[in-house]
Amino acid sequence: xxxxxxxxxxxxxxxxxxxxxxxxxxxxxxxxxxxDIPAFGEVEETGATFEExxxxxxxxxxxxxxxxxxxxxxxxxxxxxxxxxxVRSARFSGESATDASNRALVLEKLSGVRGKNRSxxxxxxxxxxxxxxxxxxxxxxxxxxxxxxxxxxGGFGYDSLFVPEGxxxxxxxxxxxxxxxxxHRAKALALLKGWRGWGE
Numbered sequence: 715x716x717x718x719x720x721x722x723x724x725x726x727x728x729x730x731x732x733x734x735x736x737x738x739x740x741x742x743x744x745x746x747x748x749x750d751i752p753a754f755g756e757v758e759e760t761g762a763t764f765e766e767x768x769x770x771x772x773x774x775x776x777x778x779x780x781x782x783x784x785x786x787x788x789x790x791x792x793x794x795x796x797x798x799x800x801v802r803s804a805r806f807s808g809e810s811a812t813d814a815s816n817r818a819l820v821l822e823k824l825s826g827v828r829g830k831n832r833s834x835x836x837x838x839x840x841x842x843x844x845x846x847x848x849x850x851x852x853x854x855x856x857x858x859x860x861x862x863x864x865x866x867x868g869g870f871g872y873d874s875l876f877v878p879e880g881x882x883x884x885x886x887x888x889x890x891x892x893x894x895x896x897x898h899r900a901k902a903l904a905l906l907k908g909w910r911g912w913g914e
Contacts, residue, residue, distance in 0.1 A: 718894045719741065719742065719743065719744050720743050720744070720782065720912065721726070721741060721743075721744045721746065721781050721782065721896075721901045722739070722743045722744065722745050722746070722781070722782050722783075722784060722785055722838065723745075723746045723747065723748075723750065723751075723774055723781075723782070723783045723784070723894040724745055724746070724748075724786070725747045725757070725773060725774065725775035725784070725785035726745050726747055726748060726771070726785065726786065726795075726859065727747060727749065727773040729857070730869075730871075731786060731899075732745065732747045732865070734785070734890070734894065734899060734910050735784075735875060735895075735899070735903065737890060737894055738894050738899065738900050738903045739903060739907065741795070742849045742907070744904055745804035748775065751778050751779060751862070752762065752780075753778075754775065754778055754914050757770055757771045757774045757775075758770075759787070759801070761787075761797070761801065761855065761856055762763065763801065763838050763839075764788065764789065764799055764801060764837060764838070764839040765787075765797070765851050765853075766844060767801060767839075768785045768786060768787040768840060768851060769785070769838045769841040769843070769848045769851065770785075770840070770844065770866050771785035771787065772785035772841040772843035772848060772895075773841075773846070773848055775843075776843040776844055776846070776847075777845075777846070780802055781844065781863055782844055783842070783843045784841065784843075784906065785840070785841050785843070786832045786839070786840050786899065786902070787801070787838070787839050788803070788836065788837060788838035788839070788898060788899060789801060789802070789803030789804070789820070789837060790803050790820070790834070790835075790836055790837075790871075790872045790876070791834060791835060791836075791837055792824070792832075792833075792834040792860060793831070793832050793834060794824060794827045794832060794833075794901035795820075797814065797821055798823075799809060799820070800890075802876040803871070803872070804816070804871075806820070807819040813870060813871055813872075815829060815862070815874055816871075817864060817874065818861065819863070820872065820875060821860075821863070821864075821875070824860060830862065832859050832860045832861075832867065832876070833857070833858075833859055833860075834857075834858060834859065834860050834876065835855050835856060835857045835898070836855065836856050836858070836872075836876065836897065836898040837853070837854075837855045838853065838854045838855070838897075838898035838899045838901070838902045839852070839902065840852045840853075840899075840903065840905075840906050841855050842853050842898060842904040842906060844873075844910070848910050849911060850906075850909060851903045852903070852905035852909070853901075853902055853905075854897075854898045854899065854900065854901025854902035854903075854904075854905070855898050856878050856879070856896060856897055856898045856901070858877050858878040858879055858881075859876075859879075859881045859894050860875050860876060861875060861876075861884065864865055864884075864886075865883070865886065866883070866884045866885070866887035866888075867885055867887025868885075868886045868887065868888075868889050868890070868893075869884075869885045869886040869890075869893065873885035873893075874887075875887040875888035878896060889899070
């Protein structure tokens, strides 16, 4: 018995996220992104939590797309920094932040912190919307530690600083094949795939 491939729009223009989401979701979904809606502007992430920002982005795109929409809000929470950068992960070093400047600021702020006190986690919330309704949110997280200097060429964001629990390599060193089995985004997407409302 064949099943139809479900169209799904991801409310982002982040190429790295799109590639990762397509790899994780596999052949059950046809994953598009905001380049499919050229007139769609940027959504201001005014929420105080990952859940709020994910819902904001999903609903904004769902108003312009006839079908299922998901939006991801995710970031790094460092315990020694009271959970920062958190929801400001993409803009941690200012409004003109880059991945490199954000990583440099995390390392600078942790310069006097040693060992287990450098504990951190990646957290992801996926919001699923259709029309004017946010139908569900799905959360995933992965615990780990922030190392003293960047390692690895793969990944994006803070991947070259983060060693997940049970491993000796950073996400940037482990590569997509391993990262996509244990990451915060993979866990959230696994819950999304198993959502019981797809048949409605």
